[in-house]
Amino acid sequence: MAKRIDISGLSAYYGNHKAIDDISMTVEPRSVTAFIGPSGCGKSTFLRTLNRMHEVTPGGRVEGKVLLDDENLYAKDVDPVAVRRTVGMVFQRPNPFPTMSIFDNVAAGLRLNGSYKKSRLTEVVEKSLRGANLWNEVKDRLNKPGSGLSGGQQQRLCIARAIAVEPQVLLMDEPCSALDPISTLAIEDLIGELKERFTIVIVTHNMQQAARVSDRTAFFNLAAIGQPGKLIEIDDTERIFSNPSVQATEDYISGRFG
């Protein structure tokens, strides 16, 4: 489990609009890497290129290479569907499937991929819910709809759903921005536990959160509205927050813009 990601010369487009420009970086396995930067600088876009979700958007197009332990995700013979099983994703707003129970939500990834054995499903569902620190809260109502949970619980349900297919990498796009402080804390604790098993990349607007949960931090910025976003620097989180090597990073972190 847990793989290294090597990104080189990556640009992404929406039709003719270039959203991110020539990004190269390495994401270490079994660590948390945080993406910070002002809105519209392409953090979500970049994140979505890492599991080939970007091309789902009409007009979405990618140039460059993403190596997952030396295997290029954008090689010609690679099936995007298989990539997404290896690189899981959690979205900004909790989005459990409304027609499915809690159990079925967690089992969805396995079931929809054609694995139906009940005993195995039960085992995986319990393991994933425990892994998402949700088991104790829902074990008595696994057959109730997932939409009946609180926002924070729903987001942990989505995390359980994502880790149930046993990905190598977990991408999270502002997973706490729709949640209250208590639920946010629960998710941050969870991220700390999950990094033992997965490579985690998290986009966040919250500086304290980046400082609390991540080992490495990448700062993105854009020259002007309508210009493509660029990677400004990536370094150990401590360094980024205490002594960044680029002035713009320090300005952004200290709240002078963005």
Next chain:
Amino acid sequence: MLAALFFVLATFAITTKVEGSRQGKDRVATSVVWVCFILALVPLLSLAWVTITKGIKVIDGYFLTHSMSGLLDTDEGGGIYHALLGTLEQVGIATLIAAPVGLLTAVYLVEYGRGRLAKTVTFFVDVMTGIPSIVAGLFILATWNLMLGFGPSGFAGALALAILMMPVVVRSTEEMLKLVPNELREASLALGVPKWRTILKVVLPTAIGGITTGVMLAVARITGETAPVLLLVFGTKLINPNPFEGAQSSLPLYVYEQYVVGTEASIDRAWGAALVLIAFVMILNLVARGIARWKAPSTGR
């Protein structure tokens, strides 16, 4: 009408005097809305009332289970069994054709459709929505019956009804599929589920309540069609359970035939059949509503 107008003016005058002009205008707006609502309700309720009072007196077990076989149209007695059977079969076949085709078209348009082909399909669906039922009937008559040489049958009528039903199903299904949040599709795709499975297992189940409702309403819509049935199914007094061969009858056609005869007994039968028709459509509507409520994805706690 005059009374309503007078009522509105009087409300305005009195309220303006007592409470001031802003409240006066507010009252007038409220009254106008109410008067319009009641005006809209009057024809609806009186239609239902007339049909029920006139229709109920001939409806009994005999009426529902016997045909007009062996009777002159001017005779008393007889029933609508042959017409009811015809309607059920023709509408059933039309639904079996139109619902899957319409559903798949809508799935294509919403989930896959981009560029020229999708635009063309959308355009033709729009055009089809406006086709008068008699034209659909003539089209089937010209192709199925005259060109291919088949005689009148329930199936020919069902083909015309399917043409009328298809665009309605496409439109309503399209709307329902568009209501499914994109986030759900992305959540499923991000789990490594192929697109077709995502549509089958996530998108369609989420929208199924609305889709079924749309199909039911489309069925209700075509059940009352008379023109294509007149052309293609031809009408008969006898029970013909085989929709693929020979003339059949249908409820709207029966109503028309009986009314044209013009004797007291036949006009009573026409009202009786009309009531059954309305009841059928009403039941479909209620079932549709029930399904929509039952299948609606649960939200909140």
